[in-house]
Amino acid sequence: MAEDIVALAEGGVTSPRGFLAGAVKAHIREDWDKLDVGMVYSEAPCSAAAVYTTNRVQAAPVTVTRKHLRDGRAQAIVANSGSANAATGERGLQDAIAMAEAAALMAGVPAADIVVASTGVIGTHLPLERLAAGIGAIELSPDGGDDFARAIMTTDTRPKQVALRFGVYTLAGAAKGAGMIHPNMATMLCFLTTDAPVAAGFLQLTLREAVDDSFNMIDVDGDTSTNDMVVVLANGMAGGEPLDEAHPMAGVFREALTRACIHLARAIVSDAEGGTKVIEAVVEGAADRADARRAAREVARSLAVKTAVYGSDPNWGRVLAAIGNSGCAMEEPRTSFWLSAPPGPEICLYELGSPSPFDESKARAMLGEPDVRFRIDLGMGNATATAWGSDLTEDYVRLNSLYTT
């Protein structure tokens, strides 16, 4: 199935047929001179699905978007950086509604078909006049995907985009997020577009699965923001029968969506605040899926593992302690794990309950690479999972402590 999906070297949210995008500098923050409000627009109404933050504190745009997507339909996205419109009370809610209305007016679609998203400082109100003027000035174009991807950046050092082709269809996306917070610059946002005619119910189901295998498996600092949102719009403009679980392309679509989400999730980890490496934790042989996820996430989350990887220290005891700390079913005599710098070869660090002798200088060299993988076999069953984390550096601390509100 995998060979039916082709990654496009360049591309973004406007790669699928019928999607336009654009962005402007609206000066949401007076000290910023960057693209900070962007829109994505589909020439046809779309099926839409979304997954939101689990934080109990939810920003106003999350509340508004939830309401707008209740009918599984949308036609445009408006998103700003610079202010999260979170912890802003009733006025924040009115502002998010006004932001949707400004976008609706510009795009000529009902406000109820607008996805609204914000990222930036918590507790500040949106500068509504500048924002509305900015939205009115956006020029939508088939080449606007890159500008859109840049408009949602906060502490990100680079835009994050993906585009995949499967059959006659294209799926693409843009994301932002670089550590929860610098310092209230919260938030992971991801917007996906496709010209496949995906049915709303199937879109929601597959998005939930894809997010579980991607954005829910990354860890920068263990925090969840008030504004996190992953949205997918499917406009069906590449034609064909409605795509649901009974469709022959169902499996390929599911795979493409998961792959796009994993690509963007990894891009977020690799651009983590202060991070220098991506740690991939692959767990195999777990008793069940929940255990596999738990163990993989804990290895990627553990500050002890993160700091050891940062220091290129082949400190296998920390990996073992993280597995034990995860709460997964495990027994030391059944546990083995390996280190590698993909696509290079693996070396065994721990085998069936005992430390495995290894060449320390080789291990240090692997840990010096930008991609570091721990593959863990629990020997308890057949379930697997993969998680990704950044390393933890002095720069993370510096970025997150020396900022002045």
Added chain:
Amino acid sequence: MAEDIVALAEGGVTSPRGFLAGAVKAHIREDWDKLDVGMVYSEAPCSAAAVYTTNRVQAAPVTVTRKHLRDGRAQAIVANSGSANAATGERGLQDAIAMAEAAALMAGVPAADIVVASTGVIGTHLPLERLAAGIGAIELSPDGGDDFARAIMTTDTRPKQVALRFGVYTLAGAAKGAGMIHPNMATMLCFLTTDAPVAAGFLQLTLREAVDDSFNMIDVDGDTSTNDMVVVLANGMAGGEPLDEAHPMAGVFREALTRACIHLARAIVSDAEGGTKVIEAVVEGAADRADARRAAREVARSLAVKTAVYGSDPNWGRVLAAIGNSGCAMEEPRTSFWLSAPPGPEICLYELGSPSPFDESKARAMLGEPDVRFRIDLGMGNATATAWGSDLTEDYVRLNSLYTT
């Protein structure tokens, strides 16, 4: 009830009647020249209770101590630093048994009445000959408590001890722990002694409660070691009727035990690797106790909060996001929180759903103090909880990454 408990200015595990202690340099690590093996001995057999690490990887001494304490009795403790005797397989188990036997021989009590504990590097075997010779050379004395407290230190910068008097009884303790790991120098250890005649069942019950309110409410880096252990020995040598829940002193004992554990837990946080401040998170008005604990722990755990406190940044949005991230029942319009540097006055940062205007220079000054408190009122009910965490600094990262195995 509180006025019946008096903190002693000096004191440690030998403050209660009938307890002796001592320590020697056994050179467990060849590059160390410090006290690294110690013993505590009671002149009479004791009721004993313990709480152990929840990590699925459990060190050999944990396994042996669990077995020895199954009958609720013990008479001596032997503990070493320098090697954790963890991830050491069958040989490690034999070594822990041999360590208990050496201590039993020295103290003249059955090996089954010995508590064994180790802390230090994971995956190295104990140097049994040096260790046994060291144990044989320990001189037990009523003044040996301080030496014992020093012998269990690894990256701790100072010994951690407490002694309390309630009625005719004394309760005391020593602990170590300073961040999970530097780098495999894992482990939180705590040994408590009392001359009160506490019944074994009541001792276990009250220890579990005290640990839940103290060691289970501290966070340095979110990790749990393979060797964590809290043990209490009660020798009854101060006389009186067996102390259980029906005893008039039951409440005072429970309070004293909790207070001793909180004192030592805070001492661990305040000596955290790289830490410069203790963050106290007090949650009030939670819907239930579990929610209160969850919210308090998440505020103390959040890297975003830890780094903001380190940078003296009164970043209330991070506190709000941490509360929301904890999963506790909360509603923004019912939530308020305050900042203080105890025992100084509080300033309100957030009141019933809205940011509260505050004097930023005052807030920064409070955050510059070694003790920083966030008091949070969720307005959902009557449950309360308190948690403690260290701040997160560049030094933590440095200590944990630049170490060479």
